Amino acid sequence: MIIFKHHKISSVRSKLTSAVYLKGYRYLIYNAIAFVFVLLLNVLFPLFYDSEIYGFFVLQLSIYSFLLPIFVFGLDSAIFRYFFVDYFPSKKLLYSTVYYSWLIIGLLLLFISVILIFFTSLEDVLKIQRADLAFITFASFLSAPLEIAISSFIAQEKPRQFGVLLIGSKFLQIVVLLLLPVIFNLSKEWFSILFLCFSVLNLIIAFSFCSWNMRIPTIKQLKEISRFSAPLSLNSVFSFGFSHGFKILISPVLSFTQLGILNIIIQFGSMFTIVSNSMANSYNPIFFKQLLNIKQTLTLLIRPYFIFIFFNGAILIVPILAVGMPFLYYYNEGIFRSGTFLLPILMIGMFSFSFKAVGNGLLNFYKLTHICAIITALLSVFNILIGIYLTKQLGLLGAVLALSLGYFLQGLLFNLIGVYKGHNERKNT
Numbered sequence: 001m002i003i004f005k006h007h008k009i010s011s012v013r014s015k016l017t018s019a020v021y022l023k024g025y026r027y028l029i030y031n032a033i034a035f036v037f038v039l040l041l042n043v044l045f046p047l048f049y050d051s052e053i054y055g056f057f058v059l060q061l062s063i064y065s066f067l068l069p070i071f072v073f074g075l076d077s078a079i080f081r082y083f084f085v086d087y088f089p090s091k092k093l094l095y096s097t098v099y100y101s102w103l104i105i106g107l108l109l110l111f112i113s114v115i116l117i118f119f120t121s122l123e124d125v126l127k128i129q130r131a132d133l134a135f136i137t138f139a140s141f142l143s144a145p146l147e148i149a150i151s152s153f154i155a156q157e158k159p160r161q162f163g164v165l166l167i168g169s170k171f172l173q174i175v176v177l178l179l180l181p182v183i184f185n186l187s188k189e190w191f192s193i194l195f196l197c198f199s200v201l202n203l204i205i206a207f208s209f210c211s212w213n214m215r216i217p218t219i220k221q222l223k224e225i226s227r228f229s230a231p232l233s234l235n236s237v238f239s240f241g242f243s244h245g246f247k248i249l250i251s252p253v254l255s256f257t258q259l260g261i262l263n264i265i266i267q268f269g270s271m272f273t274i275v276s277n278s279m280a281n282s283y284n285p286i287f288f289k290q291l292l293n294i295k296q297t298l299t300l301l302i303r304p305y306f307i308f309i310f311f312n313g314a315i316l317i318v319p320i321l322a323v324g325m326p327f328l329y330y331y332n333e334g335i336f337r338s339g340t341f342l343l344p345i346l347m348i349g350m351f352s353f354s355f356k357a358v359g360n361g362l363l364n365f366y367k368l369t370h371i372c373a374i375i376t377a378l379l380s381v382f383n384i385l386i387g388i389y390l391t392k393q394l395g396l397l398g399a400v401l402a403l404s405l406g407y408f409l410q411g412l413l414f415n416l417i418g419v420y421k422g423h424n425e426r427k428n429t
Contacts, residue, residue: 027154030163031278035271037170041178042267046260046332048182055256058263059128059248060136060191061177066244067113067140068147073105074232075144076151077364078225083155084288087224090215097217098148101225105233106141113137125252135192139199145206154281165209172201231369238373241380241387242406243270249384250399253391262399265339268324269346272316273353279312280357291365298362298422305358313354317347342400349404352411359418366425375413379406 046054075098088094116122117133126133146169153162176198181190239245243266251259283305290301321344328340363372383406390398 026159027162027278027282028275030159030166031274033163034166034170035274037167037174039267039271041174042264043331044178046335048178049188051257051260051335053188053256055258055260055263056128056188057191058260059126059251059256060132060195062244062247062263063126063128063133064136064140064195066240066248067137068143069236069239070233071102071106071109071141071144072147072233072236073102073109073144074229074236074369075102075225076148077232077369078229079148079152080155080284080288081228081364081367082225083152084285084292088221093215093217093221095152096215097221097225099145099214100217101222101229102144102148104222105226106144110138110141126248127251132192135196139192139195142196142199143202146202149206149209155285157285159282161209165205168205169202172205173198176201228367228369231373232364234370234373234377238377238380241383242376242403242410245380246383246387246399246403246406250387250391253388254396254399258396261336261339262396264328264336265342265346265396265400266403268320268328268343269350271324272313272320272347272350275316276309276313276354277357280309280354280361283308284357284361287361288365291362294426298419298426302358302362302419302422305361306355309354309357313351317351321347338396342396346400346404349407353407355411356414359414359416362418362422363414366422368421368425371417371421372414375410375417379409379413382406382409 042058045057049057078101079094079098082088082094083091088097114134117130117137122128122133123130146165150162150165153159153165176194177191180186180194186194240249247259247263247266250262254262287301287305290296324343325340328336328343330337360372363369383402386405387399387402390402392398394401
């Protein structure tokens, strides 16, 4: 009887794991297709424009990509967190509260951005015109609802709708930011305007595809969402020491050509992160539901998650290196060749970074998002300082070493602190 019961439990657990993997692979496929368009944008652009103009485009794309999560303001995670609890009477009210919050907070952030753009010397530091900065900032604001809509379909466990929005947006990016300037032979002065056009289309898609009946939230509900998401927005701000923010702040000590090469290396690292994150996102609904069961020990809950991330990452890293290194060496007469042997260094950091999903999930679940912001802020300052120093000393090698070290430390600290705080929260429940 005991043996039969154990077999039955194992069978149920096996089916659950299979379902998670199946759904995870659907998210993986959609993210992989979307990333192909992102990669094409970065790979094809140097074929039509010289390396200096490509580097200038990379700077604008980095600014847009850095500002986007700031305007999202952690509201994508807010949908995920409150979707699984009964704080809001209905899911429609949850969505409405999130979008009203985006509008109110986003307009405030735009006002602050205008002051920074037109009353500081950012133009001189970043080697970009004020008008371009203004257009790109407004573009990031308008694209935020699409990111929130995409996240809502993850929470609802609707991978098909998630895939349509994600892939559609990346395809549109190729059309507007690459095909249009090539077809009409547009100069680099048009790039920021094209970003704005792209974001307007994103906004239209977000609200037409996700046509919920909006309900007016209460002040209390807006405050609840804001209290949860504000630290996550700060986390986005404080992530200036990584990826897009890193490229922006390191650009004064690099030429546009070097910045373009660094961007291509990071794109292959991003391929790993996007796929590993999509797999983690597929596991998160199960993980959050399991965390509601306070009788189960935290160690038993997080162990399968770590194993899940490890095997997916170990399998993924091999084809990325197998494709990425020859590409960097041979593509377009070797214009990216100096980055060939820097890619493995970055991948070590990216693999370590993928485990951050566990600690980050724990901190989000227990509403300890302010800790995420503190960790990211401290590491960003460290990463930028060491990045500037190493880049001045070692060039591109120094930039990649700093990035890899920063990603490694993120994965380590988020899990050490997340697991420690998770144990304490469950003891006090």
